[in-house]
Amino acid sequence: MFELFSFGENGWGDEILDGVAITAQLAIATLPIGLFIGFIVAFAAMSKNKPLRAIGYGYTTLMRGLPEILTLFVVYNGAGLLLNTIIKWWNVDAQPIDFSPFIAGVIALAMVFGAFSAEVLRGAFNALDEGQVEAGRAVGMSPNVIFWRIKLPQIWRFALPGLGNLWINMLKDTSLVSIIALNDLMRMTKVAVAFTKQPFTFYLVACLIYWLMSLLSEIILAKMEQNANRGIMRV
Amino acid sequence: MDSLEIIIKYWPKLLDGTLMTLKLTFLSVLVAAIISPFLALTRANASPMVQAPLRLYISFIRGTPILAQLFLIYYGSGQFRPILQEWGLWSFFRDPFNCALLTFVLNTTAYQTEILRGGIMGVNRGEIEAGKALGMNKLRILQRIVFPHAYRIAWPALGNEIILMMKASALASVVTIFDILGRTRQIFSRTFDFSIYLWAAILYLCITAIFVLIWRQAELRLNKHIAPSDHLSADKK
Amino acid sequence: MNKLFSKKRIANMCLAVAMSLPIMASSATAETLRVATEGAYPPFNSINSSGEIVGFDVEIGLELCKRIEAECSIVAQDWDGIIPGLIANKYDFVIASMFITEERKKKVDFTDPYYLAAMTHLVAKDSKITEFTPETMKDKVIGAQSGTTQSDFVEKTYPDADIRLYPTQDEASLDMASGRLDVMVGDVLPLLDWATKTKDGECCELRGEPITDPAFVGDGVGIALRQEDDALRERLNKAIAEILADGTYKKINDKYFDLNVYTMK
Numbered sequence: 177m178f179e180l181f182s183f184g185e186n187g188w189g190d191e192i193l194d195g196v197a198i199t200a201q202l203a204i205a206t207l208p209i210g211l212f213i214g215f216i217v218a219f220a221a222m223s224k225n226k227p228l229r230a231i232g233y234g235y236t237t238l239m240r241g242l243p244e245i246l247t248l249f250v251v252y253n254g255a256g257l258l259l260n261t262i263i264k265w266w267n268v269d270a271q272p273i274d275f276s277p278f279i280a281g282v283i284a285l286a287m288v289f290g291a292f293s294a295e296v297l298r299g300a301f302n303a304l305d306e307g308q309v310e311a312g313r314a315v316g317m318s319p320n321v322i323f324w325r326i327k328l329p330q331i332w333r334f335a336l337p338g339l340g341n342l343w344i345n346m347l348k349d350t351s352l353v354s355i356i357a358l359n360d361l362m363r364m365t366k367v368a369v370a371f372t373k374q375p376f377t378f379y380l381v382a383c384l385i386y387w388l389m390s391l392l393s394e395i396i397l398a399k400m401e402q403n404a405n406r407g408i409m410r411v
Numbered sequence: 412m413d414s415l416e417i418i419i420k421y422w423p424k425l426l427d428g429t430l431m432t433l434k435l436t437f438l439s440v441l442v443a444a445i446i447s448p449f450l451a452l453t454r455a456n457a458s459p460m461v462q463a464p465l466r467l468y469i470s471f472i473r474g475t476p477i478l479a480q481l482f483l484i485y486y487g488s489g490q491f492r493p494i495l496q497e498w499g500l501w502s503f504f505r506d507p508f509n510c511a512l513l514t515f516v517l518n519t520t521a522y523q524t525e526i527l528r529g530g531i532m533g534v535n536r537g538e539i540e541a542g543k544a545l546g547m548n549k550l551r552i553l554q555r556i557v558f559p560h561a562y563r564i565a566w567p568a569l570g571n572e573i574i575l576m577m578k579a580s581a582l583a584s585v586v587t588i589f590d591i592l593g594r595t596r597q598i599f600s601r602t603f604d605f606s607i608y609l610w611a612a613i614l615y616l617c618i619t620a621i622f623v624l625i626w627r628q629a630e631l632r633l634n635k636h637i638a639p640s641d642h643l644s645a646d647k648k
Numbered sequence: 649m650n651k652l653f654s655k656k657r658i659a660n661m662c663l664a665v666a667m668s669l670p671i672m673a674s675s676a677t678a679e680t681l682r683v684a685t686e687g688a689y690p691p692f693n694s695i696n697s698s699g700e701i702v703g704f705d706v707e708i709g710l711e712l713c714k715r716i717e718a719e720c721s722i723v724a725q726d727w728d729g730i731i732p733g734l735i736a737n738k739y740d741f742v743i744a745s746m747f748i749t750e751e752r753k754k755k756v757d758f759t760d761p762y763y764l765a766a767m768t769h770l771v772a773k774d775s776k777i778t779e780f781t782p783e784t785m786k787d788k789v790i791g792a793q794s795g796t797t798q799s800d801f802v803e804k805t806y807p808d809a810d811i812r813l814y815p816t817q818d819e820a821s822l823d824m825a826s827g828r829l830d831v832m833v834g835d836v837l838p839l840l841d842w843a844t845k846t847k848d849g850e851c852c853e854l855r856g857e858p859i860t861d862p863a864f865v866g867d868g869v870g871i872a873l874r875q876e877d878d879a880l881r882e883r884l885n886k887a888i889a890e891i892l893a894d895g896t897y898k899k900i901n902d903k904y905f906d907l908n909v910y911t912m913k
Contacts, residue, residue, distance in 0.1 A: 191699045241574070241619035242612055243581035246592060250608050253729055256736035257605060276738070344474070351476035355585065355815070356726055359699075362479060367695045369486065370688060370818035373825070373848045376487035383475045383483055390474030486819070489826030505828050507812070587791075587812040597813065600728055600795030603735075603755050 180372060181381070188368040188378070195364030196385060202278065202350045202360060206285040207343065213290025218297040232294070239291030245352050247288055252280040252356045277358040281350070289346050296338035300331040333404040340397035344390050351386070361385060414606035421598045421607070428594030429614055435508075435590060436577040439515035443523050448558065450520065451527035465524075472521035477579050480518060485510040485586045511583040519576045526568045530561030563633050570626040574619055581615075591615065679718045682739035683709050687724035688816035691841050691904050692745040695724065704904045708762060709743040709871075711896055715887035716880075728795050728815065731755055734872060741880065742872040745835070747797045749866040757875050759884045761868030763909040767798055767859040770824065770832045770839050772852050777831065780856050785809045791820040791829040798833045801864045825851055833859075837909065 183189040221232030239247065304327060312322040354362035365382040369375045418425075453465055472480070488495060488504040495501040503509050534557050542552040562569075584593030595611040685693040685705050693703040701722050713720035725733050727744075734742050734756055747765065748758045769780050777784060785806040792798040794813035802811055809831075814820040817834060824832045825848040832839070836858055842849040859865065873881050891897045892910065901909055 188697060191697070194699065238616065241578075241616045243578040243592065243615060245581050246608065246612060246615065250612065253732045253736070254605050254608065256738065257732070260736060348474075348476040351478045354478070356729060359724075362476070364699075365479075366482075367687070367699075368697075369822070370694070370816070371697060373822070373846075374490060375822065376483065376490040379479060379483040379487050383471070383479045386476055386479060387471055387474040391470070486822055486826075489822060489828070492826050501827075507828075585815060587814060596728055597794060601751070601800075603731055605732070 180368075180374070180377065188364075188372070191364045191368065192361065192381070192385070195359060195361035196389075198278075198359055199347075199350050199361040200389075202281055202285070202353065202358075203343075203347045205282050206289060206346060206350075209282060210286040210289030210346070211293060211339075213286055214293030214297055217290055217294035218301065221294060221298055222301060236291045236294050239288055244284070244288050244349050245355065248281070248284040248352050248356060251284040251287070252277065255280065255283070277353065277356050280356065281353040281358055285346055285349060285353075288349065289342060292342050292345075293335075293339060296335050296342065297331065299338070300334035301327075303334045304330055329404075333408070336397070336401050336404050340393070340401070343397070344393050347389055347393065348386060414604055417598070417602050417604050417607060418610055421594075424589075424594045424598060425591065425610065425614065428589055428591040429618075431583075431588065431593075432577065432580055432590040433618070435511060435515065435580045435583055435588070436573070438512055439519055439580070440573050440576055442512075442516045443520040446516075446520050447523040447527055450524040451531055451561075452553075454524060454528040455531040469521045469525060472518055473525075477514065477518050478582050478585070481511065481514045481582055481586060484514050507583075507586045507588055511580075511586060511588055515576060515580060515583075518579070519572065522572050522575075523569065526565045526572060527561060529568070530563075530565030531557060533564045534560040566626075566630050566633060570623070570630075573626075574622065577618060577622070578615070681713065681718045681720045681741070683713070683720045683722050684725040684730060684733060684739040684742045685709070685722060685744040686727050686730065686816070688727075688818045689745055689838060690818075692838065693743075694818075704900065704909075705743045705745055707900045707903075708891075708897070711891055711900065712743075712871075712884055712887045715890055716883045726815065727793065731872065734874060737874070740873070740877070741884070744872075745838075745869055746872055747864075747866040748868060748870045749797060749864075752872070755875075756872045757877070757881055758870035758872055759881055760888055761870050762888055764868045764912045765909075766836050766865055766912070767801060767833060768836045768839055768854050769856045769859075770834065770843060770852050771830065771855050772824075772827070775830065775855075778855070780831075782806055782808065785831070788830040789828065790831045790833060791823055792833045793817045793820055797864050797866065798835070801859060801861075802833050821848065825849070827851075837905065 181187055181189045181192070183193075217232050217235050219232075220228045221236065223229055223232070308326055308330070309322055312326045317325065350360055351362040353360050354366060361382055365378050369378045372378065450465060454462060454469075484504075485507065488510065492501055495504055538556050538560070539552055542556045547555065580590060581592040583590050584596060587593075589597070591611050591614050595607050598607045599605070685701060685703075687693055687695045687701050689703070689705075691703055693701060693705040696702050701724055706722055709722065710720060723739055725738070725742075725744075730742055730744060730746075731752065733739065742756075743762075745765070746752070746758075748761060752758075771777050777788070782805065786808040788806075788809050789812060790802050790806060790809045791812045791814060792802050793816060799811075799813050802809070812820075812823070812829065814823070817838060820829070820832055820834070821842055823829050832852075836854070839854060843852050843854060871884055873884075897910065898908070907913060
């Protein structure tokens with residue numbers, strides 16, 4: 177039994193660990209890009225410009241209504257084709273460009289994360305206390321300083337619980353990339369199952385590893401929330 | 412063959428897939444809706460010892476990908492075929508639809524329980540006291556006061572969860588079930604025409620949109636007696 | 649200053665992300681080719697417990713690369729996306745036991761065949777099924793890999809059967825072993841390998857006549873390339889002829905099979 181998970185020639189321990197590394201890399205690479213998309217979409221949805229607002233709302237509705245796995249297929253199979261068609265149309269002799277499963281995975285996951293985080297961020301913006309912004313103005317802060325010193329720390333505080341949930345969802349959604357042949361934890365588990373014919377054992381181990389990652393995330397997030405709320409009086 | 416011809420040729424298959432997606436989602440949500448009130452009450456009121464296994468189950472479901480849960484139940488059950496056969500359970504696990512349904516029920520029950528627990532915790536203590544003062548027994552209080560309130564509070568979150576479940580049902584296609592995505596992949600592997608994925612996207616969006624409309628109507632009806640004018644103004648905003 | 653959003657921290661984060669992405673451009677010095685295979689189709693292509701992609705397809709592919717003086721990297725690609733991936737230039741050619749069929753030729757080109765294949769039915773040893781006709785297969789649960797000529801055959805030949813299509817052959821085999829399937833349809837060689845050489849496969853045996861209808865098995869198994877890559881196709885064809893002539897092919901063949909898969913004798 178333990179031999180199955182040993183490291184080296186006959187065991188699957190090292191392969192599964194490699195898979196965990198890919199899963200972690202994927203999630204960590206997705207986070208800033210997804211947050212960036214989230215901010216842009218949130219700003220668009222809150223803008224005074226009507227078409228921009230429609231785009232913001234349209235984007236969140238679209239991404240939230242589509243199964244993540246479908247988004248992934250569309251990005252992986254479709255975006256490559258589309259990109260190459262555009263390049264060909266632009267310049268017939270251009271070399272077609274490569275679109276690795278990793279990048280496709282990051283883009284698809286970031287698009288989904290962006291849509292959901294935009295909603296969380298919008299809620300956080302709406303929860304801002306206008307009085308504090310006015311106080312900032314009264315002491316002579318520039319809009320830039322107000323954003324960085326007053327708005328952002330508070331938005332951070334309001335948005336953190338929601339974003340934390342989204343992070344854990346995204347971590348779990350990385351398992352979908354196994355379907356487009358990226359060697360993440362799920363994929364390596366599948367390969368091990370194909371080889372050893374022990375599906376229950378290996379899928380259970382995969383579940384436990386994901387569970388551990390989620391629990392770890394929860395602990396870290398709780399610490400971060402504590403930290404973000406350190407200046408707030410408890411009622 | 413251009414994309415219009417493909418959709419004309421294959422729409423019966425896509426329709427078939429749509430019905431499968433709806434069936435899978437509806438049954439999962441329904442079974443979970445029957446179980447979750449009991450679990451939610453336990454989560455809200457029972458002693459920590461009783462709650463411990465329930466919390467473990469909910470934490471496991473929420474901490475692991477539904478894809479992994481599906482593989483664990485579908486292919487994992489194959490590893491225990493002799494035992495399952497002895498217990499007479501194999502005929503259940505033999506069918507991929509049952510395995511997918513079981514996975515989705517286990518999954519959405521955990522989420523619905525947590526959402527409903529939040530609703531139950533949100534019920535005003537004073538109203539429960541009022542029920543007691545009127546001489547209602549425990550069951551009556553649950554029926555007439557706690558659950559109506561809890562569902563009203565939990566309604567939007569439950570709607571979100573049902574949409575998430577509908578989207579997650581797309582994973583059933585990896586265990587040979589021909590839902591919308593399963594049919595789409597089948598058609599794609601024959602035609603290599605990418606537009607079929609866009610049709611699938613439209614189908615999923617339509618289902619979501621129709622569901623949101625129905626759910627919101629139901630919400631208005633649920634809250635009618637409280638403050639209708641409030642909701643009208645909220646809609647106008 | 650809020651620590652989480654300091655400019656330096658954001659810059660560092662961006663840098664970290666940039667470095668975690670694989671480098672997209674390849675060097676232009678030596679010719680490097682990316683070769684896709686499935687990695688779930690033993691003994692032709694599969695992933696071993698060291699995480700390497702191995703098998704007959706892979707060895708033939710690497711040998712051909714040597715002959716055309718290219719450096720090749722093998723990548724694993726999901727079967728359903730293997731042709732779209734080729735068209736989208738995720739790799740330069742596909743060596744994955746792919747039958748040369750008319751349907752596929754509309755999208756991609758093929759080299760000359762590098763082996764011949766036939767399909768077969770596989771059933772449990774204690775199964776009472778002896779004949780395979782649309783009538784006997786009615787309501788039987790038949791499994792095959794999706795997007796393959798086998799799935800095509802099953803869907804067209806046994807319209808009244810309960811057909812299950814799997815993303816990989818390995819997953820279909822798992823379900824055959826667990827008894828979910830009454831019949832599995834697949835290529836002769838992988839199924840023979842599975843039934844005779846693996847513990848899981850002990851349950852089952854090949855039964856009935858091999859399926860050789862050219863409408864389904866096409867002109868044999870070839871390497872798939874993009875339609876514009878005629879030069880590469882010619883070079884690969886020449887290399888295939890070369891390894892057949894000088895005995896290299898036979899050496900690789902004998903490592904995996906008891907019969908010659910090029911002639912099926």
